[in-house]
Amino acid sequence: MHDGSPVRAFVAGATGYTGRATVTALRERGIETIAHVRPDSPRLAELRADFEAQGASVDTTAWEPEALAASLRRAQPTLVFALLGTTRKRARAEGMAATQAYARVDYGLTRWLIDAAAACGSRPRFVYLSAIGVEPDAANPYFAARARAEAALRDSGLPWTIVRPALISGGDRAERRSGERAAAVVGDAVLGVVGLLGGARVRDRYRSMDAAALARGLVRVALDPAFVDRVVLPEALR
Numbered sequence: 001m002h003d004g005s006p007v008r009a010f011v012a013g014a015t016g017y018t019g020r021a022t023v024t025a026l027r028e029r030g031i032e033t034i035a036h037v038r039p040d041s042p043r044l045a046e047l048r049a050d051f052e053a054q055g056a057s058v059d060t061t062a063w064e065p066e067a068l069a070a071s072l073r074r075a076q077p078t079l080v081f082a083l084l085g086t087t088r089k090r091a092r093a094e095g096m097a098a099t100q101a102y103a104r105v106d107y108g109l110t111r112w113l114i115d116a117a118a119a120c121g122s123r124p125r126f127v128y129l130s131a132i133g134v135e136p137d138a139a140n141p142y143f144a145a146r147a148r149a150e151a152a153l154r155d156s157g158l159p160w161t162i163v164r165p166a167l168i169s170g171g172d173r174a175e176r177r178s179g180e181r182a183a184a185v186v187g188d189a190v191l192g193v194v195g196l197l198g199g200a201r202v203r204d205r206y207r208s209m210d211a212a213a214l215a216r217g218l219v220r221v222a223l224d225p226a227f228v229d230r231v232v233l234p235e236a237l238r
Helices: 017-028 044-053 065-075 088-093 098-119 141-154 178-196 200-206 211-222
Strands: 008-012 032-036 057-059 079-082 125-129 160-163 230-232
Touching: 008 017, 008 065, 017 032, 017 211, 044 057, 065 098, 079 098, 079 211, 088 098, 098 125, 098 141, 125 141, 125 211, 141 160, 160 211
Parallel strands: 008 032, 008 079, 032 057, 079 125, 125 160, 160 230
Antiparallel strands: none
């Protein structure tokens, strides 16, 4: 486990389904936590109140490379969580093609955060939430953007942990994703049968996780030196 030295976590993507659960999981362990919220978020006041009630502080730095670098230099985190991502639906709402949105958010914002962490002076461990199925030669634009982010992290000089969960879904998700939820329920049922027939490893790798379970796993591996410079698959998070 962690060596007992003070831990300070910076959570980028703190307002998402997994991000909010990760802030909670960190605070449950008594870890000093900085939750990043976009300064133009329409829910800034609500989110600030929620995070501060848990004992986390809120950072509202704009998503600009120089501003991020300055913020991390001030914060001197020991852990940086990159829990960033967009969806096709969100891309359409913003008038962008999915390929463009993935390149801008899933890769671009993550790359800015990696560069800021590498320059901040505290040499934080960078925990990147990727996805199962990401490979260097991925043709799918979603996987390709995350493969680029993984490569940038490996080349950064930072200690890193790349986490590749399967489907992240739960009935507690505020954003309605009925198709995703149905796929999770059906898929988990099938995988339950696979597990009963001796396929426990397949079941544990591919069944869905809700945000709270994923967050607990993320925090646990982030604090464990055994997971430095390693890719973590779902079964290690459970």
